[in-house]
Amino acid sequence: MANFTPISAAIGGALIGLAAVLLMLFNGRIAGVSGIADGLVNPHTDDRLWRLSFVVGLIAAPLIAALVGRAVAMPKIPVNYAIIIVAGLLVGFGTRLGNGCTSGHGICGIARLSPRSITATGVFMIAAIIVVAVMRHVVGG
Amino acid sequence: MPVLASLLCGFIFGLGLVISQMVSPTKVLAFLDFFGIPSGTWDPSLAVVMAAGLAVAGAGYALVRPRTPIFDKQMRWPTATGIDRPLITGAALFGIGWGLVGLCPGPAIADLATLSPGVIVFVIAMAVGMLANDLWQSRAARTVERKLAGASAADG
Numbered sequence: 357m358a359n360f361t362p363i364s365a366a367i368g369g370a371l372i373g374l375a376a377v378l379l380m381l382f383n384g385r386i387a388g389v390s391g392i393a394d395g396l397v398n399p400h401t402d403d404r405l406w407r408l409s410f411v412v413g414l415i416a417a418p419l420i421a422a423l424v425g426r427a428v429a430m431p432k433i434p435v436n437y438a439i440i441i442v443a444g445l446l447v448g449f450g451t452r453l454g455n456g457c458t459s460g461h462g463i464c465g466i467a468r469l470s471p472r473s474i475t476a477t478g479v480f481m482i483a484a485i486i487v488v489a490v491m492r493h494v495v496g497g
Numbered sequence: 498m499p500v501l502a503s504l505l506c507g508f509i510f511g512l513g514l515v516i517s518q519m520v521s522p523t524k525v526l527a528f529l530d531f532f533g534i535p536s537g538t539w540d541p542s543l544a545v546v547m548a549a550g551l552a553v554a555g556a557g558y559a560l561v562r563p564r565t566p567i568f569d570k571q572m573r574w575p576t577a578t579g580i581d582r583p584l585i586t587g588a589a590l591f592g593i594g595w596g597l598v599g600l601c602p603g604p605a606i607a608d609l610a611t612l613s614p615g616v617i618v619f620v621i622a623m624a625v626g627m628l629a630n631d632l633w634q635s636r637a638a639r640t641v642e643r644k645l646a647g648a649s650a651a652d653g
Contacts, residue, residue: 368517448626454587
């Protein structure tokens with residue numbers, strides 16, 4: 357567990373939880389990023405402004421971090437572009453079919469003890485763990 | 498004001514992802530790699546992020562639940578309760594995509610700030626996947642409407 361960072365993980369996680377509570381207190385909305393982003397691409401939505409500003413805030417965080425000398429490292433993605441595209445399609449389609457992702461189900465949903473969200477989180481965690489095991493230890497060797 | 502409020506919430510959320518390093522696919526994949534438990538390379542940080550997030554969101558939601566939101570008429574708590582096939586299938590597809598690259602929607606969008614070509618391609622594909630689902634769902638809804646209209650016409 358050489359790279360375990362419990363303190364920064366706890367602080368960061370608490371901030372994510374705080375953001376979820378504040379978005380409900382201010383705007384009455386669930387802080388599910390896939391749902392918020394979907395409202396930007398879905399042609400049937402008419403409330404794009406608050407969604408867009410949430411996304412802008414999300415992108416602003418690493419930029420401000422860079423300004424104070426804490427730049428986020430360039431993400432290392434371990435696969436080629438074909439797999440990146442397949443993965444992006446699966447994440448986009450799957451989160452909308454299942455109505456949520458790590459934030460909407462994993463944080464907001466479990467925090468309200470929703471059986472749907474607890475189930476969804478269990479399913480996507482297990483699916484991801486199996487895929488990583490296969491990619492790293494079967495395919496990757 | 499609601500627009501500024503959601504800007505602030507997005508920023509706090511993004512700050513949480515940056516501080517916890519959940520913006521790093523390497524960090525996320527190090528959690529998802531359970532073969533790392535016996536070999537000692539497993540990184541449980543993601544579990545701590547979730548536990549802390551759940552503690553704050555759980556307590557906070559309980560506090561704000563009886564209120565009316567400051568900038569809206571009512572709180573839009575999700576109302577669906579059934580554990581159905583779309584929920585399970587959708588979660589499984591999402592999990593497969595997440596495991597392939599280590600990116601889920603929040604960190605992927607925040608990582609656009611790095612201008613990483615891989616992240617940009619991923620987010621575009623993700624948007625296409627969402628749009629595909631939206632169009633498919635609205636088409637399915639229209640088909641049901643037509644069937645209902647046809648059925649009522651036949652009965653009438």
